[in-house]
Amino acid sequence: MSAKWFFIINPTSGNGAAKKQWNPIYAELKKQQFNFDFSFTEHKKHSFELIEKALKLDITKFICVGGDGTLHTIVNAILNLNPINLSKIKLGIIPVGTANDWVKTYKISNNYKKAIQTIKEEFTIKQDIGKLHIYENNSTVYFNNLAGIGFDGYVVHKVHQFKYLGALAYLTGALLSIASYKKSNLSVKFNNLEINEKTLMLLIGICKYSGGGMQLTKNVNTTDGLFDISHINKITLITLLRNIGGLFNGNITNHKLVKNYKTSQLKITDLDVKKTFIQADGELVGTGSFEAEIISGALNFIVPKF
Structure with missing residues (x-):
C-alpha cells in the first residue's frame, strides 16, 4: 500500500x-x-x-x-x-x-x-452511503449527503442560474420557484408503509446540511444505517418566508407540514407523465421512479476528531 x-x-x-x-x-x-x-x-x-x-x-x-x-x-x-x-x-x-x-x-x-x-x-469515520437505482436509464448513483425528488430536484435543475450568489443560490432558486411549481404524483413505499399523494418533495438524508446550510431532515446520524426522510406534501411561499430561520436551524422539520421517518430502503414510483427531477448531493442525476438503499459504513472519511 x-x-x-x-x-x-x-x-x-x-x-x-x-x-x-x-x-x-x-x-x-x-x-x-x-x-x-x-x-x-x-x-x-x-x-x-x-x-x-x-x-x-x-x-x-x-x-x-x-x-x-x-x-x-x-x-x-x-x-x-x-x-x-x-x-x-x-x-x-x-x-x-x-x-x-x-x-x-x-x-x-x-x-x-x-x-x-x-x-x-x-482521523476517520465510517460513514453510511446512499445508493439509488434509477429506472429511467438503469443507472446506479451513490450519494454521501442528501438526495431528493420533487421540488428539491427542480430547484437543483434551476439553481445554476444563481451560482454567482454562492451559498444563497439554492434559497434564491427555491423562493423564486415555489409559487409556480406543480406537485408530483408519487407512490412512496418503505417500512410497510405506502404514501400515495401529490407531493411537493421527498428528502432522503444522511448528513445534516444541504442547499447552502439548510437543515431539512431530522435526527441525523451518519453511521446508524438509516436514512432520515422528510416528506412535504405542500408548503406556500408565505410559509417559507415565515420559516426561513427554521430552514437553517432545523426547526422546519418540526412544522406540521413536514413528516419525518427513518428507513434503510424505499421505493418511489413517479406516476406523472412528465417525470420528476431527482437530485443527489446537489447534482441532477435523473428523473422518474427509483429505489434507494443505504450502505452502512461504506466509506472512510477523514474528519476532525470529536
Whole structure:
C-alpha cells in the first residue's frame, strides 16, 4: 500500500476558487511534508479515470479539492470501481465549493490550512452511503449527503442560474420557484408503509446540511444505517418566508407540514407523465421512479476528531 496522497482538484469549483487557491494549498502541503501527487479534472468523468489509475498504483488516500459536487463525483468513482481494498481507502476534502454542505456536518474548516491539519491527523469515520437505482436509464448513483425528488430536484435543475450568489443560490432558486411549481404524483413505499399523494418533495438524508446550510431532515446520524426522510406534501411561499430561520436551524422539520421517518430502503414510483427531477448531493442525476438503499459504513472519511 502506498503512503502517497492523491489530490483531485476541480478548477471550476467555487466559481473558479479552487484553481486560484491551489498554489497556496500546494505550498502548504509541501511545508507540511506531504508525499503527494495531484491532478486537475478536465471533464465531468475525469475523476473516475484518475482514481482508477491511482488505485492501480496502490494509492488509497484521496483528497478532494472542491465542493459538494466534486466530492459526489469522487465518491461515485470509488464505489463504482469497487476496489478490493475499499475498506483501506480514506477520503478527505479541502472545501473550496459554492455551498460546502457536507463538511458542515463534521465541522471541517473552510480555512485550507486547518483543513490540511485535519487531513494530516487522518482521523476517520465510517460513514453510511446512499445508493439509488434509477429506472429511467438503469443507472446506479451513490450519494454521501442528501438526495431528493420533487421540488428539491427542480430547484437543483434551476439553481445554476444563481451560482454567482454562492451559498444563497439554492434559497434564491427555491423562493423564486415555489409559487409556480406543480406537485408530483408519487407512490412512496418503505417500512410497510405506502404514501400515495401529490407531493411537493421527498428528502432522503444522511448528513445534516444541504442547499447552502439548510437543515431539512431530522435526527441525523451518519453511521446508524438509516436514512432520515422528510416528506412535504405542500408548503406556500408565505410559509417559507415565515420559516426561513427554521430552514437553517432545523426547526422546519418540526412544522406540521413536514413528516419525518427513518428507513434503510424505499421505493418511489413517479406516476406523472412528465417525470420528476431527482437530485443527489446537489447534482441532477435523473428523473422518474427509483429505489434507494443505504450502505452502512461504506466509506472512510477523514474528519476532525470529536
